Amino acid sequence: MGQNGHHLPKHVAIIMDGNGRWASSRGLARAEGHAEGARAVRDAVETATRIGIPYLTLYAFSVANWARPRGEVEALMRLLVEFAKSERAELRQNGIRVNVIGALEDLPTVTRHAVEDLMAYTKDGDRMVLTLALSYGGKKDIVEAARTLAVKARAGLVLPEEIDERSLQLHMTTHSLPDVDLLIRTGGETRVSDFLLFESAYAELLFLPIMWPDFRPETLVQAVDHSGKKERRFGLTPEQLAKKNLQAFDPFDQPS
Ligand code: IPE
Ligand code: IPE
Ligand code: MG
Numbered sequence: 476m477g478q479n480g481h482h483l484p485k486h487v488a489i490i491m492d493g494n495g496r497w498a499s500s501r502g503l504a505r506a507e508g509h510a511e512g513a514r515a516v517r518d519a520v521e522t523a524t525r526i527g528i529p530y531l532t533l534y535a536f537s538v539a540n541w542a543r544p545r546g547e548v549e550a551l552m553r554l555l556v557e558f559a560k561s562e563r564a565e566l567r568q569n570g571i572r573v574n575v576i577g578a579l580e581d582l583p584t585v586t587r588h589a590v591e592d593l594m595a596y597t598k599d600g601d602r603m604v605l606t607l608a609l610s611y612g613g614k615k616d617i618v619e620a621a622r623t624l625a626v627k628a629r630a631g632l633v634l635p636e637e638i639d640e641r642s643l644q645l646h647m648t649t650h651s652l653p654d655v656d657l658l659i660r661t662g663g664e665t666r667v668s669d670f671l672l673f674e675s676a677y678a679e680l681l682f683l684p685i686m687w688p689d690f691r692p693e694t695l696v697q698a699v700d701h702s703g704k705k706e707r708r709f710g711l712t713p714e715q716l717a718k719k720n721l722q723a724f725d726p727f728d729q730p731s
Contacts, residue, residue: 482703484656486530487523487695488678490670491516492662493686506550511688513558520562522692524569524603526699530652531605532576534670538612541581552586555609559589563596570602576648577611606652613672620646649674657702659695661687679705 491512498508516533523531536551566573573593580587590609623646627633633642644650655671655678663684667675679702685694708716 483527484679484699484702485528486532486653486655486674487528487657487659487699488532488534488655488671488675489519490534490658490660490662490668491687491690492660492664492668494688496662497686497688505547508686508688509547509551509554513554515688515690516558517562518692519690519695520566520571520603520605521569522695524571526696528699529603531603532608532652532655532671533606534608534611534668536577536609536611537669538577538610538615539669541610552583555582555586556589559593563593566593566605567597567600570600571597571605572600572603573597574604574606574651575609576606576616576652577609578615578648579609581610604652606649608670611648611670613667613669615669616647616649617643617673620644644673647673654678656707657681657699659683659698661685661690677707677709679707 494508494512495505496508497511498505519533520531535555540551541548573590575590575594579590582590590607620643624633624638624643628635628638649671652674655675658667658671658675658678659681660667661683663682663686665682667680671678681698681702683690683694683698706713706716711719
């Protein structure tokens with residue numbers, strides 16, 4: 476149970492937007508906004524672990540972000556290396572396992588190696604899975620899964636009529652993650668910018684006006700508390716849902 480007895484979301488995903496505007500409004504370079512954003516990442520990870528969220532996924536770099544000015548892309552790639560190096564000991568100590576979705580192979584070698592090292596170093600973490608979305612695109616992930624299945628079907632390894640949501644998802648880079656319960660976007664824009672399109676089908680969406688570097692531990696605690704009060708009905712009526720919850724009730728079932 477979360478604060479005030481509400482259920483904790485199992486999977487929280489965050490679109491960390493607003494670094495550039497945070498910096499510009501202070502007369503700083505955009506890269507300085509990203510550096511400050513990395514500090515907010517530490518806060519978010521620490522808080523999510525403390526309150527017991529099992530899966531935290533952060534949108535760090537989208538497929539579309541490759542089109543940004545070269546200097547900014549390089550600064551982001553450097554920051555990732557710094558993050559991987561400076562945080563590795565603490566992440567492991569706190570039982571956090573780092574995972575990646577998207578196309579890690581698209582990243583510059585130095586960055587890719589730093590992230591691979593971070594994943595290997597934290598592989599035994601069993602308290603929280605921290606997933607970094609790197610060179611990630613939701614549409615691309617779906618398309619590539621469809622293509623892989625089509626190739627398997629052509630080879631006779633998969634029957635087209637047996638393809639379902641589960642088998643499609645098993646071929647996406649998010650295959651090891653549960654569906655998103657709460658999707659937060661900072662920065663004030665009310666769009667999802669190609670993030671976890673398939674996995675957020677029934678997620679609660681929360682758009683915050685604050686810029687990502689201003690994200691604080693309390694922001695996450697409040698967001699989680701707010702989402703815990705919402706009733707997600709998955710297409711059912713409130714009455715059907717109450718009955719279903721009653722049937723599914725197990726006094727020994729400890730929420731994770
Ligand atoms: C961070 O915010 C998102 C990343 C791509 C790392 P932005 O860099 O998009 O900041 P704004 O939206 O321009 O303020
Ligand atoms: C989404 O933010 C991508 C990340 C947070 C990594 P963007 O700033 O790239 O998205 P748009 O351009 O506002 O849609
Ligand atoms: Mg932005």
